[in-house]
Amino acid sequence: MQNNHKVAGAVEAAGAHPLAARQPAYPILNTLDRILAFASEVPAAILVALEILILLAGVISRYVFNSPITWSDELASILFLWLAMLGAVIALRRGEHMRLTTLVNRLPRGIRNWVQLAAQLVVAVFVLEIILPAYEYFQDQWMISSPALEIHDGLRVAAIGVGAVMMMAIVLIRLLQQAAGRQLVIALVCFAALCGVLWMVQPLFFKLGNINLLIFFVGVVAVCVACGVPIAFAFGVATLSYLALSTQTPLTIVVSRMDEGMSALILLSVPLFVFLGLLIEMTGLARAMVDFLASLLGHVRGGLAYVLLGAMYLVSGISGSKAADMAAVAPALLPEMKKRGAEDGRLIALLSSSGAMSETIPPSLVLITIGSVTGVSIAALFAGGLLPALIGALALAVVVFFHTRNEDLSGIRRASASQILKLFFIALPALALPFVIRTVVAEGIATATEVSTVGIAYTVVVGLLIYRRFDWSRIYPMLVETASLSGAILFIIGCATAMAWGLTQSGFSRLLAESMSAVPGGKAGFMVISVFAFVILGSVLEGIPAIVLFGPLLFPVARAVGIHEVHYAMVVVFAMGLGLFAPPFGVGFYAACAIGRVNPDHAMKYVWPYLAALFVALILIAAIPWISTGFL
Structure with a gap:
């Protein structure tokens, strides 16, 4: 694939194989595909251009004319969620959502075709499951209006539902284009039977407690990723399955967490820098x-x-x-x-x-977040982050x-x-x-x-x-490519945020804090456990959510055992950065693959020496407090 139709040279993506379009069997499918392309790419390109103009106008108005535009950030935020979802739609249609294909490509051709079809159906299940919650979330948010422009928030969050419907249409078109009729019917029957069995044994999941965390957030994610399901959709279907089968939580919470993950205004810098x-x-x-x-x-x-x-x-x-x-x-x-x-x-x-290496460099949002939730001096954190x-x-x-x-x-x-x-x-x-x-x-x-x-x-x-x-x-192809690449990245972040919420609500964070405060070895033991724990947390939760969840719990423990808070902050941030860019779960690794346009399967075998070097650096930072506190 060339230029806009690839992610990282040979990235296998949500549909790149098998979701990448071939000549459709029916002309109507070709027509529908072109309509979806126009309906997603043209508005997305316009939104990218509008975001640039709105934010630039805000800067000029505030700095040059000393007359701030009070509604610029508000309007940019409203449009941003639409940009993210339309970008995710474009990425799905073009096959540019990141996925792993290492195991799938090693299977015999016949089995591989079935596994690829199953991966498409997992995408379909996730999208289908969020359409109704997205509509309910739209109704809930309609009652809220933005402060300056007084625009109903429902108009903003409607992007999730519209994007889900468009994704569902794309998946159906690809299924009809790619799968033989008999094969598709068999796969649908098997999937329906599996869903029925899981629903029937739902009472069993309620009795398993935190074992469900291993089943859904480790087992389901691992199986989906191994089968070639796009990373974002693997996170999403695991979260939905966990909430639907083992809790009484309404599924609208998944949509609201996705909204939270994709709507942070600071993330608007992603498409703009792209x-x-x-x-x-x-x-x-x-x-x-x-x-x-x-x-x-x-x-x-x-x-x-x-x-x-x-x-x-x-x-x-x-x-x-x-x-x-x-x-x-x-x-x-x-x-x-x-x-x-x-x-x-x-x-x-x-x-x-290098992205993992630079996590402690100011002005880092993670450092600012640590200061805000733990009371550590942000100026001290900035001074401690460079070395x-x-x-x-x-x-x-x-x-x-x-x-x-x-x-x-x-x-x-x-x-x-x-x-x-x-x-x-x-x-x-x-x-x-x-x-x-x-x-x-x-x-x-x-x-x-x-x-x-x-x-x-x-x-x-x-x-x-x-x-x-x-x-x-x-310019237009660049705007569309920006939307597609940004949508793929932001959709991963949205689904990962929903999964992080599921982990938090399970009581996992409180249990972790209690366990770490009781480890043997005092300061050294606590630091060792912190290093490994935050590498894992960084892989699953990313920096800011993990800090918001665990910072207030663990920083007091660190102070109690005699660890300087800035030193502990640097160790925690560096460890989370290492986890964030460590495959197979680190979101940052897949973002790097998308930005560099390289197949994650191809890059994974090369990343380990670099991560090993960073782990050695992390040990040095943890063992030598002066590296973090020497310039305070």
């Missing part, structure tokens, strides 16, 4: 930066890999989202690194591990050194001083972009969400007036 990355490439800024950096380090083995680590260190925290950070860096460096012979999987391993990330970067640099020590540089010549100087002046407007973004945030001109729009405006001006490269015909 678009900024595409814009940097189209206008020539990426080429100018890469040419200059290559002239400096291109003759060094692994030179551009070191540049990637440095770039992630510098830009991290600007957007408040690891996915957005990676989206800002990857388009400028990965294409040139691939041209120089770097393997796709190894590049994604480096990109994802732990540097230790992680050095650990990754060691791995890069060994992986690239035999790199063939026979075709690479060292640039002369005059060439470097010339390329520097050419690249200067492009190199200024990160400093423009950082300055805009530091001076309070724009928020972390708005800053990407300033970068977009700067890039447009530089592309038009300085580099004189601006292909207007590419």
